[in-house]
Amino acid sequence: MYISRRGFIKLTGMGLASLGLSGLGFNLRPVRAYAAGLKIEGSKEILSICGFCSCGCNIIMSVRDGRMVSSEGDPDYPVSEGTLCSKGAAFLSMHNNEHRLQRPKYRAPGSDKWEEKDWDFVLERIARRVKDNRDQDFLLKNGVGQQVNRVETIFQLGSSQMDNEECAVSHQMLRGLGVVYIDHQARV
Numbered sequence: 001m002y003i004s005r006r007g008f009i010k011l012t013g014m015g016l017a018s019l020g021l022s023g024l025g026f027n028l029r030p031v032r033a034y035a036a037g038l039k040i041e042g043s044k045e046i047l048s049i050c051g052f053c054s055c056g057c058n059i060i061m062s063v064r065d066g067r068m069v070s071s072e073g074d075p076d077y078p079v080s081e082g083t084l085c086s087k088g089a090a091f092l093s094m095h096n097n098e099h100r101l102q103r104p105k106y107r108a109p110g111s112d113k114w115e116e117k118d119w120d121f122v123l124e125r126i127a128r129r130v131k132d133n134r135d136q137d138f139l140l141k142n143g144v145g146q147q148v149n150r151v152e153t154i155f156q157l158g159s160s161q162m163d164n165e166e167c168a169v170s171h172q173m174l175r176g177l178g179v180v181y182i183d184h185q186a187r188v
Ligand code: SF4
Pocket: 050, 051, 052, 053, 054, 055, 056, 057, 080, 084, 085, 086, 087, 088, 089
């Protein structure tokens, strides 16, 4: 039977602790009662992969009633051996966070107020602005007559909350539009 390092530590730790303490006459009932109150009690462990960079660290998610209640590194993952960088360590709070915006916010030109809008409004607005801007400023040739096919008046700044695949898709889309100014704020 294959037992992972994590599984082995759990099994031996639980077994030795129970044998040792109960053998010495300790009453383990309060310990069990405490364990029952742990935040991962009754949850199911699901092994996932952090998508924020190509290290692809394993993350163990504890899920209860369809909601993630804990996330931690995987000691069996050979690259990081259970450690996570700040982005991976914040995995849980990225999913469950009352400060996280749930709906798009829009500030009209000249306004000092943010308004809550639905996605249809915002996506239509972004598409319209990108199209108009590109139609107006698309450059076929540069100043010395070389073919460039680019638009210099749109800039895209990525986010460290975008995973590898999202970055790849957005990059392909922007290159297809002729956007050349592209950067990413992740500096880990
Ligand atoms: S972002 Fe951090 S935790 Fe995620 S895969 Fe990369 S190194 Fe690992």
